[in-house]
Every structure is written in C-alpha cells, then in structure tokens.
Amino acid sequence: MDFIKINYTGRIKDGAVFDTTRREDAEKEGIFDERRVYKPFSVAVGEGQVVEGLDEALAKMKVGEKKTVTIEPEKAYGPRNPSMVKLIPIKQFKQQRINPIPGMPVEIDNMRGRVQTVAGGRVRVDFNHELAGKTIEFDVEVVEKAKTDTDKVNYILERAFESSDEFESKLTANKLTVKLPKSANYDQNLLMRKMSFTAEAFKLLKVDDVVFEETWENPEKKKKEKSDSGDEKSDDKSEEKTPKKSGKKSD
C-alpha cells in the first residue's frame, strides 16, 4: 500500500467547488478559510481515507500525474435517502434557544443535518450528506510518494496533528516512538489527535506499540540560557541554580 500526497479540487459536476487543497482555487471560488493551511493532503491509498471512486483512481496514478476523475454517487457520498428528511416540531428548537432558518446546519440526536424549510410550526431538516446523490469531480494531482518509513510516519502525523514539523520518530519492527514538539504539550485536542494517530499507525504500519515522548522544560532553565547566551550547554548547571524559598501557602 502506498502513502502519497495529493492536491485536489473537488466540485459537484457542473456546479460548485466544495473542497480544495489549493489556496488559489479556494480564493477563486470564494471558499477561502484563513484558519486552514493549504497544502498537499496525505493519503494511504486503498484504505478508505478518501471516497471509493477517488481511492480507485489514485491506485493507478503515478507521482507527477494529473487527472480529472468523475465519480457517480455510489462511489462518492452515496445516494440520497428520502427517509433522512425529517419534520421536527419548532418548539424543540425554541427550547434550545435556536431560531431555525433555511440553510442553517443543525445537530439533533448526534446527527448533523441542514434546515430546508420552516412552516406550520414544523421544521424540515435534511440529514443526508450534503453531497449525497451528487456526481462529483476531482481535479487531482499526485505530488509525492513516501519513500522511507519516516516519510510514512510523517504522512500519518500530518493527518492527525496537521503538521509533522518538529516531530521526531523512530520505527522498529514492533514499536514506533514519536517525540512530540513542545508546542503540543498544551494542545487541548491532544488526546483526540493521539487516538487518531495511533489508530492509523496500528492499522497501516502494523506496529504493536506506539510510544509518545513529551518533553516539558523548566522555565527557570530558559531564563538561565537567555542570561548566559553563548554558553548554552555548560556542564555544571547544578552549581548555578538559585535555591528558592517559598513562604506561600498553597493549601
């Protein structure tokens, strides 16, 4: 199985662009999101990380190749299911202080949907995927392919952590060790990221254990390094430490 990076622009056939990895396309189509980093997207081919039709096309492509792939709903987001359109009493929204407006995305009983109409005290919500029933097109280019194990780990890191910069990893037969950058220590989504990273590492790299290493740095050390710049790694640090007295009560 190959790990590749792709650039893509996905549109509804004869219609709007719904997603792209290319900044210029996002700007041109008016869907530019400044919180997003536009860069090639990592995929393990054939693993269901993209819709089936695109996965099949990628399996036949080479690095550097560009293609426009047209995909019927069956191999994209599935057919539309009319029974997934529901009528919900408006008072259920009012109780949660939500004023439903056509087009508004809502979440009810853990299902995401979109308001279609509001009339006669009832709200029509479509719980089908927005792209269900649509034939879609991808302008896709295979940008690169993982050569080494480290490349593969980095591809998986980018999927879970949005970046592999400053991560260090070591892969042996049964064990993958990943050193996290210090910026990750306070990441509120760290548990979720570790869960998705390990799930993919177990499935795709077949390792038995993933070990995360997190380094926390003493803020006193930083101050010290700043004050004696040029001599960052002296060996007798212990001599220079200032013992601190604390008269504060923490209890």
Place this chain on the structure above:
Amino acid sequence: MDFIKINYTGRIKDGAVFDTTRREDAEKEGIFDERRVYKPFSVAVGEGQVVEGLDEALAKMKVGEKKTVTIEPEKAYGPRNPSMVKLIPIKQFKQQRINPIPGMPVEIDNMRGRVQTVAGGRVRVDFNHELAGKTIEFDVEVVEKAKTDTDKVNYILERAFESSDEFESKLTANKLTVKLPKSANYDQNLLMRKMSFTAEAFKLLKVDDVVFEETWENPEKKKKEKSDSGDEKSDDKSEEKTPKKSGKKSD
C-alpha cells in the same frame, strides 16, 4: 528538604473533623467519601504544601512520631475578613437557574463562597475560607520518609496522579523521565496532572526537563497474545499478521 508521608486528622479546635487521611476516622466522623482513597499523604516539608503551622511542626518530627499540633488562624487559613461577606441580588442567581439556600456552596466570578442567608431579594454570601478565623488541630503521624530519588519522584507522582503504581521513572542530573501506565492514556485530566507534576518536579528536584513516555498498544496485538497464550513473545510476529482489506469509507 525532606519528602515525607503523613497520616493526619484535622479538626476545628473543640469541634468537627474537616479532613483526614484515615478511613476509620472518616467513618467515625461521618465524612467518609467512597470515591477517595484513604492513604498517607505525600508532603515536601517546608514548601507550603500544607498550612504553615503544620509545615513547621513536620520539620521537627521523625519517622514514626505522632503528635497533636494546635495551630492559630494566622498560621492556618488566616483570619476571617468581614469585607469578604457580600450581598448579591437574588436575580443574579435566578438568571443562572440557581435557587440559593443557606449553606449552599456557590462560585461567583471565580470565587468560591457559601450562602449564609437569603432575605429581601438579597443573598448574603461568605467568601472567606470555611476555616478562616479558626484554630485547628492536627493529629499527625510521620509514616515514612523518601530515601532514594525514585521515592521522591513517586511522592510527587502521588500528589499529581493520586498514585505512583505502575509508573516508572529515571532521574539524571538534568532530566527526569516518567513512563506513564497505559491507564493514564485516556485520563481526561491528564494535561492538568502533567502541569502540576512538572511544576513540582521543576521546583523540588531542580531538573531542566521532564519527559513523559506514553505507550499505546495495538488492540490486535492483545488479541493475538490471548489466542496463542503460552507463546507470548515469539519473535516472528510480523509473519502472523493478517492483512486486512477495508471497503469502508471514512470520508
């Protein structure tokens, strides 16, 4: 500075027990909490981890020694401050759907207090510490004292993680490495625990770096180990792995 473990029972002089590490005392006094583990409490003496009066007494005690320590408010929870009793309009509570009742603990603007009276549309809340102005007594016993660096690390672990069981640690001059048990991986308070552990480790052990190691285990490995019990650590695991096909869409 010494790291010790103590058992204590704290009471208001001539009054009620407010805290204890001893299960039998908790039961006898009617303050037993089944979620709590009753066991000796780790303290770095002289670091303000307990009230000042107790800290001073502990500095003079030996392992095995028992003592009753009487502490005036000034070296316990401070004097009562009358300006910390405030009158708050009842509508501020109603807006948050809180029905204030005398004795109820409340939190307002990040300050914890206790409702004293409710009258004339106003709620009197006392923001003084419950033990402010009280002379308190501790029946305290020094149970043990840390001998090795590993003991010290374990004492700090128990403060932050409530237990040091299944943790492994290694302390060198500048670096403390801590292997977390697998049970910690999904701990929702992990970030908070790491923050309080590192704060104490930096302050008390004067290390420059704390490295946490977390091991995540492939669930497929566990299944495998169960199925071929008795041959848990065969070397040619890679041969036995079953490649899995996935037709599922995750996107």
